[in-house]
Amino acid sequence: MRKLALICVVMVLAFLPPPLLGEVDSALLQDSVTVDLPEPPAPPGNVTATDNPNDNGRAIRVTWELSADDTTGMKNVIGYRINRAEARDAADSLWTEASDILPSGTTEFIHSGDGEEDGPDYFAKNYDFYYRVHALTADTFSVSAVVGPVQAKDNWYNTGVTFVLLFVALFIILTVTFVRIARKGKELYIRPLAGIEAVDEAIGRATEMGKPTLYILGLGSAADIATIASFAILSRVAKKVAEYQTPLLVPCYEPFVMTVAQDTVRAAYMDAGRPDDYDEDSVYFVTSSQFAYVAGVMGTMIREKPATNFYLGMFHAESLLLAETGAMIGSIQIAGTDQIAQLPFFVVACDYTLIGEELYAASVYLSREPVLLGTIKAQDWAKAVVVGTILAGLLARLLVDLDFIKTVFEVSV
C-alpha cells in the first residue's frame, strides 16, 4: 500500500510544472525514495529592489547578478522569473509572479504596475513589498535570497528631463530680457521675409480685381502651434482685408478652429473700424474628412476665383491639391507650414512660402510690435545656443572622442 502511494506521488510529481514542484515538501521526497532530481542551478546573487525613479509610484526596479550557471558552470539556465510578496517569510503560495520568464542573461527587471487594485501588479501607497528571483533551467529552478522591504514612491520631479527644464528656463529668460529691451524702445533688427512683405500687395491686388481673399488654416486642431500661429496671421490679414473692403473666405476643417477663427476675424474687423462689414458666413465649417475638405475648397476656388490664397498652418497630402488648383486659376499664393514633407509642394506651386519657423514669426512681422519682435530675437539667440552646442558636440566627438556632451543632453521621459 505504501509503495502504491509512493508510485502515485512520483507520478503526480512527474506531471507537475516546475514551479508547483517547488511547493511540495522536499523533505518528504528525500526521506522516502531516491528519485534522480535534476541538480538546481546556482541561485541569482546580490538581488536588489529599489523604487523605480521618475515615475508615478507604480514600479519597482529589481536587479540581480547572473546565476553562476547562466553563462558559466552548467550553462543550463534558460531564464529568470521575479516573485513578489507582502512579507519576507510569506508562504510559497503567497508569492505572486511579477514577471514572465525573462531570457537568460537578463539582470534587470522593472516591475511596473497598473491601477487595478488587489491585482498582482498593484502598488499600494506606503506599502512594503518583498522580492526574490528564480533562476530556471528546463526542469528545475533555484531561488535567490529575499530582498525588501521596498516601497514604490510617487516622484515629484523627473530627473530624466533636467536638460529640458534648463533649456525652458533659458528660453524664458531670453524672451523676458528681449521683451524688456524692446519695451525700452531699442530698435531690434530682424531680416525681412519676402512672403510677408507680399501680403499687402496680394490683398491690394484682390481689391483691384474685386475678388475675394481665401484663407486656409490647414488641418491642425486649435491646440496645434501652427494653427495658433496662423490665427495670429489671420487676425492681421483680416484687418487689412477689412480696410481694403474685399470679401474674405475662411473654410475650416475643424469646428473648434472655426469658432476661434470667427472670433479672430470679427475682432479684426472691429479693430479696422468696420464691424458692420463682417459677414458671419465668411468663416465656416466644411467637413473634417481630409479629401472631402479638399474637394469642397477646390470647388470654392473654381467658383469664386479668389485673387489671393493663403495656406498657413498644418498641411498634409492636400497641400499640392489646393496649391495647384490655386495656381491654375491664377491666384497669388502665400503658403507656410511646419510640415516639412509638404514644403516642396508649396514651394513649387505658390509664389511665396514660409518655411518652418518663419510661419511662427510671420505674425510678428505683420504687426511690427516691438514687444513681439523681442520674442523673435530671443528665438534667434536660443538657436545660436543650439548651433553652438551641436558644433561643440561634433568637435568633442571628432577631436577627443568625448561622448559627455551627448550624455548631458540625453532626455528620458
Add this chain to the structure above:
Amino acid sequence: MKRQLPLMLVFLLGAFMIIQYFVPAQASLDAYEFILDWMIIIGIFAMALGIWSLMRVSWHKIKRRSHDWQYAALTLAGLFIMVLFGFEPIGGGLKSYLWLQFYEFVMVPVLATIFSLLAFFMASAAYRAFRARSLLAAVLLGSAMVLMFRVLPLGPLSDPINELAGWILVVPNLAAKRAILIGVGLGMVATSLKVILGIERSYLGRD
C-alpha cells in the same frame, strides 16, 4: 475684464501644463488626464457648432439663390441622407444596407479619386519645377531623377541607383530636415511662450 479672465486662464493652464511635464507623480498624471477629458468634451460641442455653421451657410446660399446654389443644396442633401441612414430607428444604423451602399459605392471611390488627383498634379508641378535654371536647381533636378529612377527596373543599374537614392534620403535630405525641425521646435516654444505670457493675444477676439 472680458479679456483679462481668459488671459489669466491661459496663463494658469499653460504654466500648469509646463510644470506637469516635469512631475511624474500620479496626482500630476490624473490632472493631465482630467484636462484631456475636457478637451474631448469641448471638441464634441464644437462639432455641433460646426454642423450648424455648415447648415446655415448652405441655407443662406439656397435662400438667396446665390451663384451655384445647387452645390449647397447637394451638400445639405448629402448631410441629411447619410445621417438618416446612419440613424438606428430610421435607417438601421451604421451597418444598414443603404448606409453601407452609399459608403462603399459613393464615398470610398470619391475620396480615393480626389487623393489620386495628386499624381496628376505632381506630374504637372514636376514639369514646371524641375528645370536646371541654376547650379542649385540642377542639383535638385539630378537628385529628383535618381529617386525616380529607383522605381524603374533597370537591371544591373538598380543596385547602385538604390544605394545613391538611399544616401540622398538619409544624408543630405535628413540633415536639411533636421535643421528645419530644430527651427520649428524653437518656434513652437517661442509661440507657446508668447501665448502663455499673454504677449500674443490676437486670437482672443475683443472686449
Add this chain to the structure above:
Amino acid sequence: MTFHERMITLDRRWIFLTLAVFVIIPFFLEFDIPVTVSKEVRDIYDFIEGLEAGDYILVGIDYDPNAMAELHPMSYAIIKQCFAKKLKVITLTLSQYGAGMAEQVVRDVADSTRIYHGFEPVYGEDYVFLGYRPYYAFVILGMGRDFRIPFPQDYYGTDLDSLPMMRGIRNYDQVECVIDMNGGTVADAWVSYGNGRYNVKLAFGLTGVMAADFYPFYQSGQIFGLMGGMKGAAEYEQLVDKPGPAKEAMKMQVFAHIVIIVFIGMANIGFFLGRRSRTKAGEVL
C-alpha cells in the same frame, strides 16, 4: 511660338491626359516588373515568420478610403501571413472613415484563408475586429493600460471578455508586435505614445509620400520595419508569395514615372534650346 517655347509652356491638361493614357495602357499589357525586396520590408516579414502559432499580433488598419490603393495590398498581405502562421490577430481602425473598409479586409482574408490554406480562422478565437474609436492618441494610450478602456466591446457589440481569444489579453504586454498601416497623423502618435510610452514593438505600412519621413525612426530602431507605398506593398506580396494588386499596380507606377521623367526631360531640353537661341540673338540673360 517656337517649338522650344511650346516645349516649356505645355498646357497642364496635356500632361494630365498623357499620364492618364499611360496609366491605363499597362492594364491591358501582360508583363512583369521585377521587384527587389528591401531590408526594411524584409524585417517585418522575418519578424512575423519568427513568431509561433498562437502568438498575438495587433494590426492597425488606420487609413481612410483615399489611401486604400497603396495600403490595402499591405493589409491583405500581412493578415494573410498571420493567418497562414496561425497567429491570433487583433485588428482595429483609428481612422474616421475606415471602419467599414477595415472590416471588409479582415473578413475577406479570413474567407480566402478558408479556401486556400484549409485553415479556418474563427472569429473570436483566431481574430477579432475591435472597430473604430475617435481621438487616436487617447486610444493608443488607453490600450497601453487595457484594451477594454477604449474598446469595452468589439465592432459587433460583443464584450471583449466573451471572446475566447481576448480572455487574459490585457494590453500591449501580451502582444508580440503592432503593424500599423496608415496614411495620416496616426503614425506619429504610434511612435510617440505606443513606442515611446509603452515600448510597443512597432512596424509601419505607409503611403509613398509619407515613407521618407519615417526612415529616421527605422534607423533609430523605434520602428523595426517599414513598407513605403506601392513598391513596399509589392515587395511584401512577393515575400508572402502572393503577387496581388500592388505587384500589378507597379506596372502603372513604372509607366507613370517614365512619363514624368520624359516630361521633365522635355522641359529641360526646351529650356536649354531657348537659352541658346536667346544667347545667339544677343539677349542678355
